[in-house]
Amino acid sequence: MKPYEYYYLAKRNLLSDTKNRQRIQGNLQKNSRIHVSAACGKAMASVTCMLADLGYSVTASDESFHPPMSDVLQARHITCSKPDSKNIENIDLIVVGNMLPSSAVEVVAARHAHIPMMSGSEVLREILAREKRSLVVAGTHGKTTTSSLLTHVFLKSGKNPAYMIGGSFQNTGESYSIGIKKSSHVIFEGDEYDCAFFDKAPKFLRYNASSAIITSIEYDHVDLYPTFEDYTQAFQFLVDDVSNDGFLVLHDSVLQHIDISNCTAKIVIYGKNIFKDVSYEISSVSSSGTSFSIVFRGQKYSDIFIPLFGEYNIANATSVFILAFLEGVKVSDIISTFSTYPGVHERQEIIGEKNGVIVVRDFAHHPTAVRVTLEGIRSHYPGRRIVCVFEPRSVTSRRKAFETEYPKALEDADISIVVSPPFKYNDDKNDFMDVSVVQNILELSGKLSHVARDADDALKILSQHVIKNDIVVFMSNGDFNSIPKKFLESYFF
Numbered sequence: 001m002k003p004y005e006y007y008y009l010a011k012r013n014l015l016s017d018t019k020n021r022q023r024i025q026g027n028l029q030k031n032s033r034i035h036v037s038a039a040c041g042k043a044m045a046s047v048t049c050m051l052a053d054l055g056y057s058v059t060a061s062d063e064s065f066h067p068p069m070s071d072v073l074q075a076r077h078i079t080c081s082k083p084d085s086k087n088i089e090n091i092d093l094i095v096v097g098n099m100l101p102s103s104a105v106e107v108v109a110a111r112h113a114h115i116p117m118m119s120g121s122e123v124l125r126e127i128l129a130r131e132k133r134s135l136v137v138a139g140t141h142g143k144t145t146t147s148s149l150l151t152h153v154f155l156k157s158g159k160n161p162a163y164m165i166g167g168s169f170q171n172t173g174e175s176y177s178i179g180i181k182k183s184s185h186v187i188f189e190g191d192e193y194d195c196a197f198f199d200k201a202p203k204f205l206r207y208n209a210s211s212a213i214i215t216s217i218e219y220d221h222v223d224l225y226p227t228f229e230d231y232t233q234a235f236q237f238l239v240d241d242v243s244n245d246g247f248l249v250l251h252d253s254v255l256q257h258i259d260i261s262n263c264t265a266k267i268v269i270y271g272k273n274i275f276k277d278v279s280y281e282i283s284s285v286s287s288s289g290t291s292f293s294i295v296f297r298g299q300k301y302s303d304i305f306i307p308l309f310g311e312y313n314i315a316n317a318t319s320v321f322i323l324a325f326l327e328g329v330k331v332s333d334i335i336s337t338f339s340t341y342p343g344v345h346e347r348q349e350i351i352g353e354k355n356g357v358i359v360v361r362d363f364a365h366h367p368t369a370v371r372v373t374l375e376g377i378r379s380h381y382p383g384r385r386i387v388c389v390f391e392p393r394s395v396t397s398r399r400k401a402f403e404t405e406y407p408k409a410l411e412d413a414d415i416s417i418v419v420s421p422p423f424k425y426n427d428d429k430n431d432f433m434d435v436s437v438v439q440n441i442l443e444l445s446g447k448l449s450h451v452a453r454d455a456d457d458a459l460k461i462l463s464q465h466v467i468k469n470d471i472v473v474f475m476s477n478g479d480f481n482s483i484p485k486k487f488l489e490s491y492f493f
Contacts, residue, residue, distance in 0.1 A: 100197060
């Protein structure tokens with residue numbers, strides 16, 4: 001066992017219901033009948049479809065099915081249902097999503113029936129990472145954009161990689177591909193969240209990283225990592241685990257949190273600082289995207305264009321430039337494919353325009369992600385009013401510590417509507433955000449702010465404030481009760 005296996009096994013064994021976290025180890029056998037539980041998550045939907053594409057008999061269940069991943073499942077004609085013990089009758093293997101507790105109805109039924117279990121990350125490793133060079137994109141922020149851009153570069157350069165990203169391309173709706181047999185690479189969005197109730201290791205450690213990008217490290221997922229040290233330890237394990245014939249591409253901010261002395265891969269540091277191995281500089285921003293330059297190995301590459309906004313996205317693109325080049329893609333191909341990047345759903349995604357009002361959807365939920373996303377949108381639409389509707393939905397984002405962080409993050413919005421988060425079973429009433437505090441701080445700084453009881457209340461408030469030529473930005477890491485679509489369909493300005 002690798003060192004991190006002992007670390008996360010010990011972490012699991014400290015939990016109160018250790019006995020129920022045991023499982024019969026599963027594996028993929030020819031002609032297996034497989035059920036995927038919690039199948040509408042961004043990664044799990046891709047896993048489900050991959051299994052179907054490989055010829056397995058697959059069924060799926062989840063508490064709710066919503067776009068964009070429900071569209072991915074429906075396109076593959078996969079039978080989807082609500083969780084029920086009957087769903088695991090006559091199956092050979094159950095694949096469980098990492099949000100499922102050990103007490104979930106299908107998990108309990110599978111345990112009683114002695115049905116083998118696998119996590120989605122284990123399935124991905126078995127399908128994709130055994131015989132290909134595995135490129136893992138990790139980091140607190142920017143994983144989906146960076147991994148999808150890397151995938152786009154490889155696809156358009158004729159590399160035909162297998163891939164799994166935590167979102168779907170805006171032009172094709174695809175979130176994964178099993179690639180072709182002769183393709184040499186697989187690209188993973190490397191999530192630091194754990195694999196399953198029986199495996200507390202982060203997903204990115206299951207992908208056999210040949211090379212990796214780490215875009216950023218900032219405390220997140222406090223429900224899994226009780227301290228920042230525990231959180232950074234996950235990335236430290238990844239750094240130490242990258243193959244000695246591979247590359248580790250790090251944003252310079254990451255160096256303050258990890259030790260690279262034991263890494264056997266070739267390390268490349270990038271950042272805005274010209275003294276780093278690779279540096280970037282923004283030259284201009286237009287209505288269609290950003291032009292920038294990169295200095296790499298003493299050579300300057302100018303007039304690079306990408307249809308993205310915000311310095312953080314240029315940093316992400318720089319990391320892709322580096323790793324794609326090191327893994328064999330021609331510089332000319334990288335630069336030309338950057339300009340055709342289609343984007344992914346829920347990342348600065350323009351979902352519609354009505355009477356001059358542009359509606360944008362973004363996944364941002366951590367204060368830093370909220371801040372840099374709004375900065376990027378502000379650079380895209382200078383001089384226009386921004387109305388932001390924000391839902392602090394994740395376990396981390398609902399913490400009391402962020403009451404003073406979100407007002408700073410929302411400064412680029414002219415009007416903010418913060419939706420009151422629901423109190424859930426894993427929340428602590430002494431460490432739960434009071435959104436009225438966020439509102440008061442914003443108003444003291446001269447910003448107009450409102451608190452909404454729920455998503456529908458946010459729609460009512462929007463109708464009273466939105467005017468022609470506003471940019472309305474919806475931010476949530478959930479489906480937000482489909483209010484961006486409802487807003488476009490129901491309101492006139």
